[in-house]
Amino acid sequence: MCLWCRIRQKIPKKKKTYYAAHVMTPLLSAPGKKMAAVQDAPMELDAEKETKPEILSDGTSNLSGNTASGTLSSPPLTAGGAPKQEDQQTLIAVLQFLRRNKLTESVEILRREACLEDQEDSQTLDGSGGGKGDGDGGDANSLLSRVSIASAAAPQSTLTPIPVKNDQPDVSVVLSAYSQQGDPSLYQVYYSSLKNFIESVLDCHRAELSQLFYPLFVHMYLELVYNNHENKAKAFFEKFSGDQECYYQDDLRILCGLTKKEHLKGNEALLDFRTSRFVLRISRDSYQLLKRHLQERHNNQIWNIIQEHLYIDIFDGMPRSKSQIDSMSGSFAGETRREVNKAKVFYGLLKEPEIEVPLDDEDDEAENEEGKPKKKKTKKDSMGSKSKKQDPNAPQQNRIPLPELKDSDKLDKIMYMKESTKRIRLGPENLPSICFYSFLNAYQGLTAVDFTDDSSLLAGGFADSTVRVWSATPKKLRKVKSAAELNLIDKESDDVLERIMDEKTASESKNLYGHSGPVYGVSFSPDRNYLLSSSEDGTVRLWSLQTFTCLVGYKGHNYPVWDTHFSPFGYYFVSGGHDRVARLWATDHYQPLRIFAGHLADVTCTRFHPNSNYVVTGSTDRTIRLWDVLNGNCVRFFTGHKGPIHSLAFSPNGKFLASGSTDGRVLLWDIGHGLMIGELKGHTDTIYALKFSRDGEILASGSMDNTVRLWDSMKAFDDMETDDFTAATGHIHLPDNSQELLLGMYHSKSTPVTHLHFTRRNLLLAAGAYNSQ
């Protein structure tokens, strides 16, 4: 085994050392005055322990006992199909690995769990089983998840029988999936005969069957490589790589360099490619055609690959056209299986707590349940009208425990409503004004920007590992006085909140030091008291905007954390990173509450659904997944992007999702139906920022190509086909109407757009670093 692999395997050890720090962090670093997150949600804190059973009782999840300290999700993609025996095989492999790395604690837990309930393990993706439940489970949990990613992700779904060394399985056993099956010199013949066949079939079938080229090509190539036929592999690649769709170029580039069996072992992406089945959707007719051909020709080699490594989702009806196929393909794992997106998603918004300007009677509103009769419906603010009735598509109000509103939150809500009345109604004729926040002298490299919801604060994350906060209003940023000084303050006075601030510290901006690597994501809490930042150093940090100090460092990712985002109700946040999982955290827990695993590559961006019940993640594997916060399930899986996804945005009504990627396209998705509903072409470079206007009328996209573009999202949503047939089959015809939908394009001369934000009155704020070169 090469050096690199070995080193990689050692990484989990590091975690051990982190662990000690972990436990202490939140407690120690909480500031004297306030216990950071704890005060936010006192109920949540003590309820936390009870929450678990609660969730279990009403959750429909298939997770049995292991929600307690981190739900390991079980994405449908990879879960099914593996016989039980192999799972045991896998488990043994994992145990072996753990033992070798002297992780005895985990070994014990795993053994206990595995022996007791190996059926459960067969459901969990990570093989090692999430259920380390009680006690110190946190460490084992994060550790195991890591293990599963670094090395053991592979074992579960290997399909080949593992014959001999049952007692001494190795991680490399996985690779035996590519045991020699045919004469390597015939691979080219096989492939080209299939190619000839596909090219000779009727047009309507050709497009569908052409989907086979890429996965077959990759698998055959890898097989050749695995079996040490280096030269044949090269020849094979040379001959057929040109046939692949252009959007697979990136993958081909990786493949091209990979010519040795040893290389295979270290390459996680390809490991995943082999272990997860590439999904193709083919009509029954085309499939029959293919099957007949392969059987006639006795082309077993290809047939075996199709059987073992591909998942062909057969549907009845007309074959799809080339454009239909192209719009959905491009991801690293093929298309979405139809059944994956069938789960019900409660995309509606939660009912707004009803707040009267005199704050008297809203205590029970937050927990108001659906059927509960409202007593005071009469004199509510007109703006809240849409939230009066419970949206049928909304989740139950307490599906996810949310923090109770504080007085300050209510004040803010009132402010929000007041502002809303002054909101400009946007539309194609009434485009928003754009304000550009240029970061000047940002030599160190601006990597992330966020605005508070009320646009009063602005935070920038920089590559020199600093986070800087600016006030976007004339109000300066002030720290709270020191503890000693606070003692001198008359706590009864009316302006105590004013008095606790230290005037001497007033300044336009504050720097936050603490990270040890570039800061890739920043996110303000909705109440503007906290700021999250995620960094290359593998941590997410929570900063207080009262004291401008770091409160908590959330460690768990252990690899660069690319993005983080606060829940719209505060308290929860999500992060995603290079370790290919997204994690759900609560501010007062140092361990993640959920781990969303399933992406085959880095999780590049994460966003909370407006109702806080779902989390969406975009990944380098060119897919988007929507996760249920309640049970950690992946409920939506969107493919269609041709490049890593770098921006996501929910429409304000929660029904739609927009995603932008390096391919310069914005795709629009209907969450309820699980369909792609629009494609917005025009940008020429990576789209780093997406934002819907407050009413959802306009979608703004900002890109590296120094432009902001405004799109008519209303029109895009109205144009979509939502008839039953489309919904049932998922075959969409995308109108090519990007130009009609484009309402405006606005250039900055040399400032890539890093972030976009609509103020409460629908003024568009854009931010980016002026690039003088």
Added chain:
Amino acid sequence: MTEREERRFAEVPRESIKLMAESTGVELSEEVATLLAEDVCYRLREATQNSSQFMRHAKRRKLSVEDFNRALRWSNTETVCGYGAQDALPFRPLKEGELFFVEDREINLVELALATNIPKGCAETMVRVHVSYLDGKGNLEPQGTVPTAVQSLSEDLLKYYQQITRAILGEDPHLMKVKSVSHDLDQLNRLLHMVKSLVQNPYLYLGSYVRSLVSSVMYCILEPLAASINPLNDHWTLRDYAALLLSHIFWTHGDLVSGLYHQILLSLQKVLSDPVRPLCSHYGAVVGLHALGWKAVERVLYPHLPAYWANLQAVLDDYSVSNAQVKADGHKVYGAILVAVERLLKMKALSLTLAAEGGCAGLPGTATGAVGFRENSLGLSPPPEPLSEPPLGIASHLQAGGAGCPWEEWTPVSLPAMYCELYSFFGDSLAVRFSTDPPLGGAPPSGSRQPLEGRKEPASGAPNLENTRKMPQLTASMNISPRQDGSPCMEPQPPSLAATVPGRSLARSSSSSSVSRSRSSSSRPGRSTSQSRDIFPKARFPLPQVGPPAFSFIIGGRQMGRRCQGRRFQTSFTPTPPLTTLPPRAYAHKLPVIGRVSKPVRRWTCSHYSLHLPL
């Protein structure tokens, strides 16, 4: 993956591996080295792939050393690539072999430490906010709407635009549409300067805007401005300058406007052939033609001359008082035509010479463009850097523009024939001017040339061979001439000027004949306008030895008008660079617009708004 495929990637050859191994004292077998080399290549690619992720997340386009180090670090490998830098590291090729390396300058620490100019630290990172687009439109200016063409400009260009409009016009007329500007000469003048600085700005790609710029310049050249009714308004200068600018545009952006050339010629021709148009328009057309080069003059003006001459003659022959004004204008046109024609003849003669000489040796350092335009096969390319030459005056620029004509074979009319015909119009004035600069002393086409000179110009035989000196001398004389010109609104001549200018030409000229001529010209200021008027009727007939009366008819009125205008204008920009030694200071007044207008400094005053906006 064959050779072609392989070459997509950086490769570490086996030999390098062996070499490295040897340097650490390890002997590698061939086999091991091969394997190692392959693995190294793969690992390098892998690390590069991984590092690109760091680049993308840092929202950069350029992979940095830092990114690569991070990728290495995260695969638990020692970081080996040194320290990162913000600036791109230029790779330098080594001449021998295909070796590229990053330049690593040695830094003298002692020098650095003892240096007195302590480098400033980086400015603090800050955020500045500005309203980029209001209501989705680029109307930034509070006092009015920005024209549509401006909307598409980027924000920084928009700022630039604002700076320009504020600096130049103080109002908000459309950048490209001169017509929206009033007929205020002052404004037009500034506008022309702006166009000029736009054209000169090497960082600005004008693209299709050149066309609109050209059209606005054409407007300035040809339009019978309301302001030209008042004889006190110096619209002549404006036209001259616009013509100069036109030639400059064609020179610098010839590729962009090549299609316009014939269009412009046509429109100029139309104006010229339209007798209804006022004389000032005609003047503009002539000057414009001149600016477009002698080819243009030959093709358009020359064939037109017989028809036009009748009109002009009628004007000039009218002695009525009411006609005085028009007549003065007529004189100007006459002068312009004369200059243009003279240029034409000279260039033709020159081209003949050069063609005969193999087009090489002639004029090494004379007309600034002599070298440049010959290499340049573009349809019409005035010489390089007409603006960097000492500002000899508009005429010199025109000359430069004219000189930059292509060396084509288009010569429908032979030189002698042309000369004869032109002589029939201009008479001696042409002869005199033409001979002021006979650069072709012993030129081969003497068959045609010598007789001409011998006939018309007694002094032509003078050993006037020094080409290098001749061209400037010509320009000087052209500049002088307006002093004697009898334009009605002529300002009192600065006494120093009369002395200095001929002096200069004297100094510069090595020909005795021209010396005497300049002397005589300066000694004859007493020749009144009436005297010069007489020339016209007589011009039909050879009037050989009357002296150089026509000398005074060269582009007239240049010095009249509001001198201070130009001055004032220049100060509104960055300070005018001191005019170089050649022209006396007085010239600077006369010729306020000699391409010395530096472009407006880009200032960032706008960016100093507070972060606060009413959100």
